[in-house]
Amino acid sequence: MEVKITYPARDRKKSRALLLRSVVKWLFVASAYVCPIINISAGGPAWSIYVLWFLLFVWSFAFSPDLVEYNLISQTAKFLVFTCVLLALIDIIHSLGWAMFVIPIICFGGLAVIAVFFFSNINIQRQNIMPMMWVIIASIIGIVVAISGWKQMSWPMIVLISLSVAILLASAAVLGKGFIREIIKRFSIK
């Protein structure tokens, strides 16, 4: 069977990138397997939990970025969530007690950065509003839960909730009908 070649040859760089990714994947899997074993054998606090989370963090950003909605706002929001969970895990595992103060600071810093990305190029970024909304909603829920659990309010929490509400209102005011439209399509069940 003679085949007349009618397709161009492939770009070799791409196949090398694929190979690298699969090698790195196995390194990550091996590390994820070894860490808990070392942790259990050595005893002490369960540090392998936040190491595993950190591995997932690095893998997700460096080697397996999102297949859909990979943009500045979504990636900053994702980074923020991963960081906050990592800090919370370290705080809980080592009983340090600073998470309730530090996490809101990280959150309002991140939220401010996201707001700058959003409002500085609103015509393009209006389609990426949702990750920002998730951070706002998560921040508000987080603070409500924290207050009901700990019954104490720190200044970072006040700043975070004020900033969240301010960004929410500003987005609704600037986008007008577009804001409603965005919410409708994001929550459509069709």
Added chain:
Amino acid sequence: MKKKHIVVSPFQQYRQSLSSESNELLTDFFASFDEHVLLPEKGKSEMRSDFEKAILYFDSLGVRLDKSLERLDTKNLGGFYSRPAIRWFPLDTAAKIYPLSMRRNQMAVFRLSAYMKETVNPEILQIALSFTIKRFPCFSTTIKKGFFWHYLDTTKRRFVVEKEYDIPCRPLDVSLSGSQTFRLLYHENRISVEIFHILADGYGGMVFLKTLVAEYLRLQGIDITYDKTILPINETPVDGEMSDAFFFVEPKNKASGFLNRPSVQLSGSLSRTKPCRVLHFIMDTDKLKAVAKSKNSTITSYLVANMMLAGKSATDEPSGSMSIQVPVDMRKYYPSGTLRNFSLYCGIKLPLTKITDCESILPEISRQLVEKGALGPMNEMMNAAKGLVRSLRFVPLFIKNPVARIIYGFLGDQAFSNTLSNLGIVNLPEEMASHVVGFDFLLGTSITNRVSCSVVSYNNKTTFSIAKLTLDPSYEETMYKLLKSDGIDVIVEGSGIYGS
């Protein structure tokens, strides 16, 4: 003191060589362009440059400026590039699974190609795409994540034509805001469109390709006759073309048809590159039809029978059943103008022990094709699909996504050994047919099926295409031998082996 070099572009040089009257024509033309294109600066200047290149191309052919500006009339851009992106489209019932099951190296992409008589001119093809895209609102979209489902969000940008340099049907990068969900490629005399299945099925894709080729030819100065598969680009898109046709069909009977037992898979090891090879068997349609008729069957039954035999020769499994998935276009039962997905499938299944020779299996294959592809079973499957979508509508995407990926990986793909999608006959009006020498249709590879096959016929040539996921050549060699043994002349074209 350094001298400042002023770089004069070829278009500026061209303008300098023109009379003041012609320059005035160009000034008016680009003033109209500015009115029609309100994209961000980068996209706008790239688009302007596309028009400049097209004008230069026409000039090189000796086309008068007024004639070339007539062909490139910016009215063909409509209001598409001057209005904000507002429209959005929920995914149709059949498309909902595709973004849920996609992976970095696996995506439901199919490809349609038209072979022109002459080498493709990329500048004109780019303009043809810029003019055509507005007629297909679902194609000018990007995929987004909702809380419950993915959806298509309109994107206003300069949709690009690319030179083909990589493997066919490779996954599209749909991650960035405004990413294209299809790819338009050219290579020598071939124009190919690779479409993420969320946009359309083979029928919708073919309408898009034919309309694009028609526009490409119109720009070359050929008068085009439009019909329902070659759409006038300046006509307002009809709502029915963008609708989910599954929803207009009333449920009539029970729901079934999704759960199937795993089938025998071909034995070669899975390649890292997907597909690792693409092959086209080009045959004379009349001869193929005559051979099929001599065996009391249709072309589809005859090809399925040969695929069964070729599949058996390419597996080391001692027992089990071989099952070939055959998509069924629902438009033949429910006339619909939709350009989105409106097809289902049936599975033609035979135990390995019964796959002996073509003559003995053909009656059973023909019977199964008629019975399983009939309206009743298709209605049942459609009800099952609609029921599944309905029952999952309130489940958040972050739960559906991993579950669907696992189920699709473990169950969906393994239910079949192989696929045969037959697009049927492509017809073109005479004025187009004299400029298009062929068509082919290629399915992207799945997760475990080692081969995916597709067929399209045009101008008495039937092209049977194979996208491979294994380096083992047994399948295509047997298929070739079987066709040759029935006296069918086969010309084989395709790619080299990728990733070797």
